[in-house]
Amino acid sequence: MRLNLAFLGFGNVGRSVARLMIDQSPALRRDYGIEWALTGIATRRSGWVADARGIDGESALVGPGWNAGAEKHPDAATWLAAAKADVMFEMSSLDTSAGEPALSNMCVALERGIHVVTANKGPIVFGYQKLRDLAASHNVSLRFESTVMDGAPIFSLFRQSLPLVRIERFEGILNSTSNMIIGEIEQGSTMVDAIARAQALGLAETDPAADVDGFDAAVKVAALVIVLMGTPIELAKIERQGIRDLNAADIRAARSAGTPYKLLCRAWRTEEGIHATVGPEKVDASSPFAQVNGTSSIVHFSTNMLPGLSIVEHEPTPLTTAYGMLVDFIDITRSMARS
């Protein structure tokens, strides 16, 4: 099958996905019979660029000038139509207030019978049910593996490998930037310097609030609760505390005592519904969480079928997030082949 892809966003993630897709083209053709063409790229700077004959991915990666003379469109709807898109890859940045404009753009795609793969948590947290229902009614797929723990398989694991499972609770370390900052402080850095270093590495945003105030972690908790526990939860209902107010001396003392601070995410069922928290905690040296350092992450699920199952992702690279989106794309083509 031959599919046209439209990339909404062409920053670090978009470029990594393009690089990976180009490199894996022979394998996609050989193992899955998939041919693809990049027919749309939209960015803040270049606007809504589409060319249904195909945009050369290598040139776009080298940029600038790749879009000289290309058609530009006023909005997502005309852009997707001009690109004759079969699948939209949504890779814009996180908005923790409403998941916009990503959410609206994804609705536009799904309503037009275009499959959507996203690495953006916002739309999942603010519009999962709407998106899911739209996808179902238009007989297309919505996939979002890379929204939590990069490309490590979490959503696909439950969707495909763990039928009949009911998650009773989960806990994890899901914001790697906070974890890295704590690690830098343990080694002598100040909070300010550690944040600057995370920014220099491209981990933290210019405004580090999403990480150090626990927003990113809370959004991931919400995504897991909504999708895997099947229960709507408002972001504001998650008890949230970040690492901003931790004292550097306390962080170092905790590490020396063998009980390092970690920004822990938790959710569990109660009689009143699901209770969820994000906050720094000292973890015991014997806890598997104590060994999760740097940009690694972990999530532990307690379920009715498996008493305990943990997934640990070690030191992801930009490729890891891109790989999660490629897996989503392959899974969509499998669904298409079946229907």
Added chain:
Amino acid sequence: MRLNLAFLGFGNVGRSVARLMIDQSPALRRDYGIEWALTGIATRRSGWVADARGIDGESALVGPGWNAGAEKHPDAATWLAAAKADVMFEMSSLDTSAGEPALSNMCVALERGIHVVTANKGPIVFGYQKLRDLAASHNVSLRFESTVMDGAPIFSLFRQSLPLVRIERFEGILNSTSNMIIGEIEQGSTMVDAIARAQALGLAETDPAADVDGFDAAVKVAALVIVLMGTPIELAKIERQGIRDLNAADIRAARSAGTPYKLLCRAWRTEEGIHATVGPEKVDASSPFAQVNGTSSIVHFSTNMLPGLSIVEHEPTPLTTAYGMLVDFIDITRSMARS
């Protein structure tokens, strides 16, 4: 769809599967449209018992007397025919010399167009390629999730959630009996008493060699190498050392020093093919392996796409293995619905 199931083996695993299937019948009907009947049970004591009208699972669980007056058959082929079996659940005990008679019985089933779910590592290690080819040529499925780490999703994870991945190496703690015995010795037990306790808990066999000499671990390593790394490996080629010759004082001293002994399984690619080892090692306190105690297990994969991915299964119960087989069964019905 309505499916007849034949159980080859009705010991701890077989009974747990029957219990779970009965309990999950309403959910299977509601969520997957699956109706099932138990139409064959074969055990060493009762012989090849079949009744295509259905055997009452609850009575069989209560036993004895469930098979009074039931038809008995001379071998697997006539038994499967009399049971009009659609799926055979193979749950006999491990034979580390040739995987028999399980391997032959599974061939008999597959050749007759009967799907096979097994919890038995032997046939996978000694006959994977033959079984896989037989299944393909008869258009049926072979599933074996519960052969490694009980019901934790390992094989299905790679089959369904990790396309295009090439495993470069893996390491893990895969024999929970050895791990539990080491833990007992750390707490003051002797090797002999610890083995006796593992036997009393139903973890170790009457002949504990499979566990304490590392055979069980080596068979699991072989299964992962053969299936997930796509490379045949002979059991005899795996460097194997068990925990039998470890000294209790050394075990306790290592734990006190924060570097406990673990029976580690490893496999990695070399220019001459895959090298695989099983043996006791002292692990660093900062290793995630140091925190895997009791009957828990862990496997860590290094791959071309995800730098590191670990799966940890915590304190499995008999239900865990049964759940793995139920997942395999549901997955088979999904394939049937598609074909």
